[in-house]
Amino acid sequence: MNPVQLALLSGAVAALGLVVLLAALVRPRPSVSVRIARYDGRRSSHRTLLSAAEAAASAAPDRGLFGASAAFGRAMAALADRLEVLSTERGWRLRRTRADLAVLGRRTGEFLATKVVAGLVLLLLAPVCWFVLRAWGVPLPGGVPLSLALVLGGAGFCVPDLALRSDAARRRRDFRRVVGVFSDLVAMNLAGGRGLPEALLSSASVSDYWALVRIRQALSGARLAGSTPWQALGDLGAELAVAELSDLAGALALAADDGAKIRASLAARAATLRRKDMADVEGEAGEKSQSMLVAQLVLCTAFMVFLAFPAVHNLMATS
Template identity: 50%
Template sequence: MNNEITLAVLAGAVVGLGLYALVRALVPTHRSPVSTVARIDALRMRGTSGPIYAPGPPHAADQARRKGRRDELQARIGERLADLYLQRGWEMRSLRADLALLDRGWEGFLAQKVVLAATGMFFGPFLIAAAWAVGFGVSPAIPVWLALAFAVGFFFLPDLEVRRDAKEKRRDFRRVVGAYLDLVAMSLAGGRGLPEALKAAAEVSDGWALKRIQTALADARITGLTQWQALGRLGDEVGVEELKDLSVSLALVADDGAKVRSSLSARAETMRHRELAEIEGGAGEKSQSMLIAQLLLCVGFLVFLIFPAGMRVFSAS
């Protein structure tokens, strides 16, 4: 009897907490001055890089209307969570840099975390119900705790995915930056000035990394910043330290073309050596893994050969 009352109280508390969080997320409330100022700063930093929507064909408008309610609900949840993070002072700079590198929005990411958490809350009891239907005996108090555990686990799953994808993409971005520095140094050796060399080197390819650099340089002309300041801001946005270091070094020697050229060449060479060291380290780790796998295979083969003889000896004795 006491167990049933405890289970009912826990279930009611979980349901009530979920309903309260849902109502707080959907019902509009007045934003605090801190969140309002932070939102203005975020919009100022975003500048004109946000999407510009133009009227599309009729079928596109119909599709937008069909999914408008779902997108509006997701956007509202994401905005509420973003305001909550701002009010609590949770900046999450590394995670925001990963999202910026992957071209994903902060509010949409938070909404995805909430949706996955809600899915996990129902996934845990579903597993218990399936196990009970098959015939496994389980305690009735397990689904409550399992639902909470799955909700927390599913809530943090997008973080792992974003960090994994951003790590690979940031490695590719660093490779492109090394090649970009070589191109800038070659343009400087050809007699171009530093602003023209930075711009011309970014227009060599249409890859996503050079596109980000092109956009940063174009925004610098609009906002009145120098191009190396724009590169530093881009490095701070996507979490690439090499761009921030490049911005500082260019600000120091921007007026001396020979020093700029030698500095860029040395920096590009350093990045190549670092990349080669990382590749060699990864190859060494893979070699060690293959060696361990071969040793385990040899041990298993020896056990396979020795086991019949050992069984005969023990059975004879």
């Protein structure tokens, strides 16, 4: 990379940073909902910082590595809390990310802080390695740290998103299985003569598994708020981006007054979810079998090459 290209790239990066800084500093006129959300976020921020300060005051003085880790944890908590308030003030929707975080039970600020820290660490890793190698006498061009730092920083900023998508997909798959079991339990409670709200709450109280706990909390909150249980289930399905729960809430809302039909509908829906889950499991097993077969073929090929290489080498040397 010649000096002109390096200067152009540096100017583009500086301009991009200036635009991002101005976008973060310029505050639009907030609406009433944004002001209320800002107040709630700042109250949560104050509560979090206060609890962290009390925990630090009551704990013994940290020394060495444990003290550094505790200080890093407090700094990460403060950064996560600040980013939580900032995202609320700016009105960042982040619908898919918030749905994934809701499934995993994580905060938005914690995830944003992880992205920022990972990006900064990898961004600074390239210049540090470059200076160390130059100090050892390794000849390196001057444009390598900037381009490599940008690539590593972008990768560090995006890797938490990939990990979040993977973990959220696994949790949603577990939640879909629980929705099928929950539908069967509701159908059995309805067959036992219970009303629909009682059947829903009783079915969600049979276990303390995390998915049933989320359903039970939603149903209890609906009872306290005076809304219908199926509306609460629909809101929970929209929050977690679980289409099966939203479909179940829609079926309950349509057939809330007809016990016989809702029992048959719930039984059919549970059977459909079981068949779909079985098909997914069989597909995953087939993919793993194929990957194992490919690995075995590669291993056998490498072993055959290892055995045949000396003979082929001697044959070519004598010829």
